[in-house]
Amino acid sequence: MLELAILGLLQEAPMHGYELRKELATKLGTLRAAISYGTLYPTLKRLKLAGWISEAETSNDIIPPMTSKRGRVVYKITAEGKERFADLLTQTGPETYDDAGFGVHFTFFSRTDRATRLRILEGRRRRVEERREGLREVLSRAADRLDAYTLELQRHGLDACEREVRWLEELITNERSGRTPAFRNRAEITPEPPRPQSDRP
């Protein structure tokens, strides 16, 4: 999964490890806090060894922010890497439908075809529905065996599942009807009834 994410980001621009991590954090921030270095650097090594990525020349610095030339290693994607990316993006397995896998695939949805998008959305929906049914099962069958806190947790989980299923169904409908980029057609991000902190002068 991390492999897919790295290839996807490097396809946009060459980057070094530190930058990749930050980019990963903002784009995939929905799923995990940030990838750890203990994962990132060995993976970069592995991808380089496999030939999907290669070190870019440090001479012409594409990246503006930093100045001098310490150890910084800039990677770029290779032609084989692009093929690999396309393959990974299209291939689906069970791991495609859990939180991390779905998030990464979804992030790169604009780079794949509608059929794949639909397949993944429906697979994810199936997965969440299974979880939902499991929770309903527990709540209806084992409710008397569980204490109030455990029950409350299950209810909250059930709620989240139902909400996600609805979200997925909306997205699926959009895909089917041709409106590719899914979203709330509201022009703003903030319906947000009360007044949180969205005032910016």
Added chain:
Amino acid sequence: MLELAILGLLQEAPMHGYELRKELATKLGTLRAAISYGTLYPTLKRLKLAGWISEAETSNDIIPPMTSKRGRVVYKITAEGKERFADLLTQTGPETYDDAGFGVHFTFFSRTDRATRLRILEGRRRRVEERREGLREVLSRAADRLDAYTLELQRHGLDACEREVRWLEELITNERSGRTPAFRNRAEITPEPPRPQSDRP
């Protein structure tokens, strides 16, 4: 975290691995699908080595469903294990506030004191609020740099965060006002005030 969960379950009744896994799946099913055997059995070994749990005699079978005496190993918690459980339940660190840790702690909330419950609820709220702020940041600052799908994912994540914060605040209010077992006051799943878990014939 798994350690805490196992000790908690074994405090209710002696169990063997397979049973623990099922119990884990229903009680903590909200967080993860089910713990894998590759994790469970080594952990049981480790806990036994540490002295927190011990093998129960297979002679008198406490568990009704199964019959004969294959390899089945039934574990029970030791006195040291109970202390350990109480410690783990009270101690809080950063890992207490991520999904898995919070879920396990919450599941055993009825076995700890109100002060600890409040501390954990507030810690979790802080954590989710941080994530929420991060997402708002991205949505307001980097919105033009991201494609529609990525944005939609962030929005969905933000939504989930806001929802969880509201849920946590409700729970915190309940705790503060003395209404210990948190719940929707709907009668549907039994208010459950007068029956903790101390019934064993």
Added chain:
DNA sequence: GTCCCGATGTATCGGCTCGATACATCGCAA
């Protein structure tokens, strides 16, 4: 002036966890 801290940057190590796999027994149905 200098000294320390936080951001930038690469890298490794131990430990937890998962998924796959292997092996073995039991009850039941084709």
Added chain:
DNA sequence: TTGCGATGTATCGAGCCGATACATCGGGAC
């Protein structure tokens, strides 16, 4: 009678995280 699914214990490889180490740079405190 055969064989399949549930029950049950156990190991292995690989991915990932958190902690840690090391090194440079810019800027603010003193």
